[in-house]
Amino acid sequence: MLIVHKALRTLPVFERNELASQIRRASKSCPANIAEGWAKRRFEKEFKHHLDSALGSANEMEVHIETARDLNYWRKDFCEKLLDRYQKLGGKLTNLQRNWKTF
Secondary structure, X not given: OHHHHHHHHHOOXXXXXXXXXXXXXXXXXXXXXXXXXXXXXXXXXXXXXXXXXXXXXXXXXXXXXXXXXXXXXXXXXXXXXXXXXXXXXXXXXXXXXXXXXXO
């Protein structure tokens, strides 16, 4: 999350209220939902709801990163590293949803 927030400073001024705001919210939402869901893990439905929200935020981040890459706001190699991280996170969240009782 911190690496993303630092990179937001490099966005064009006109994107700092639009794209930057969306990235900021999505990047914070993902870990916050994981933490809140974990705290409620004894309630399966509630736990899975928060994991779904975290997965949605991770997917949203992928779209925002691709947008920043495609508009040449961020370097391609930087975006590929971020995309790889969020794709791995999505896989881990999906795995956690399926096997939550063993964690």
